[in-house]
Amino acid sequence: MAKQLFNQPSPLETMVLSKRFALEGSETLDVYLKNDGFKAFLKAKEMTPEAIIDEVKASALRGRGGAGFPTGLKWSFVPRTSPKPRVIVVNADESEPGTCKDRLLIEYDPHQMIEGILIAGLAVDAHVGYVYIRGEYRYLIEKMDRAIAEAYSKGYLGNNVAGTGWKFDLYTHSGAGAYECGEETALLDSLEGKRGIPRMKPPFPAVAGAWGLPTLLNNVETFSAIPPIIRDGGAAFAALGTPKNGGTRLVCISGHVNKPGVYELPLGFPMMKAIDEVAGGIPGGRKLKAVVPGGSSCPILTASECDIPMDYDTLAKIGSMLGSGGMVVLDETTDMVRFALRIMRFYQHESCGWCIPCREGTTWLRKILQRFYEGHGRREDISLLGELSKNMLGRTFCALGDAAAMPTISIVEKFTEDFERYLARETVAV
């Protein structure tokens, strides 16, 4: 019997990171080694750190955690010759609403991520790493612990990695429920045993991160992309995508589609084709209303804006983001007031309360949206929602403030009719 996957793959996928997902026993080291595993590490072991970083730069890989920062460049910021030891941290906090891909990379191919971490270790001369996994993913922490134990027992972690005499230790670390801990500096505080409150930058984690040590922090998918990049060359990975937007990424399609799922698509893949063909279109032949392109923090797109290739630069050009890869599809029956309210309830709940514009802004926005949803909205509230959100932009300590404001501004501006319909006391069905 074939392995039961979370969702059936689509023939339109380009499977690079996910190519082993469907293999029986894909989570084991044996299957990994039989299917290209550790070829990249052995190759990297023969390369200089500069050459490894150049290869990652050539791949045009950009961080898959949300901000899309060029990975090779980030690696080059870590002071490799600092007298302080360097630390690698994997962000497996995965909590941006709409995002469910890191889970699969750990569940189906943990050794690919481990190999990516080891290559990063060679590049920045680090010998220890921590995988910070959200607490709700306990079953994944256990799977990761098993994969790590297997790698140790077979000599792919520890004092003599793959027989090269090079040393690396890897551990998991459980979170305990806090979206804010996905923000890299809050994550570091959390890793140190404190509340997850973001830190002032600079210094950036590359210079002073976990326990004040130089720290290289990337998302699960970013590390998982490293073995194919080193094995087949940065140029080959880059060529899968569009210029400056290298490779493939795991796109999590959810909401109103016939075949929701996580699909690996090249950067620059047409958004409408992803909705209509990869995800099987909208149920009941209903029309598209809007798309959240990359997790709830991204400005929303109207149906008419969706005829675009999915890459970082195109999304930036139309004022949104590719974010974390969480693409949420909304059909014509969606009530945007209810949708905006749910987004704001989330950010208000998750605001760590450290700075006033975010703490107060999310509280007020939630109150106004709640009032609107309950049918007591006033016409002035529509512009007030926009103004309050705009006032938060750029005034908060970390990006959560912007993440709450941006979708709200876009929903209020692009779907004003939905709000007006509430004024006329006529609700739209969800």
Next chain:
Amino acid sequence: MTFSPQLEEIFAKMLQQYPEGRTRSAVVPMLIYAQDEVGSVNRELIEEVARRCKVTPLQVDEVVGYYSMLHRKPMGKYHVQVCTNISCLLVGGEELYESAKKKLGIGHKQVTADGQFSLEEVECMGACSWAPAVEINYDFHHFVTPEKLNQLIDSLKRAQ
């Protein structure tokens, strides 16, 4: 305080995995693993974790309120967490949560009188493409309908 041998083994490893003198890092993971065994984060547990991680009880106490999975009062034997965030919302997450409230006769973060079930409306739990999603303790359930959740709850009741 002592824990089960399995947990003691996990804790022994945990305390060694951070750089020299950085046992404070084990506070949050230790609390969450211990809570699963003890039932809640009570005074005694706070002091025990503080002792083991070589920090003050206050330093442990201050993280308890911050992390949503840490509870000062025991939750039910089965903690039912229903996601109503955007991807789940679009395909019936709120209706599912309402139906769970009715089925269990309790609200957000409440526990049934017999201590068997508790309910929580939660934020996105990384199951968006298989929504609506429910997590019972640490078990994920995907594409959950009110009927499926009712059956699930009934089977847990019968299993007691």
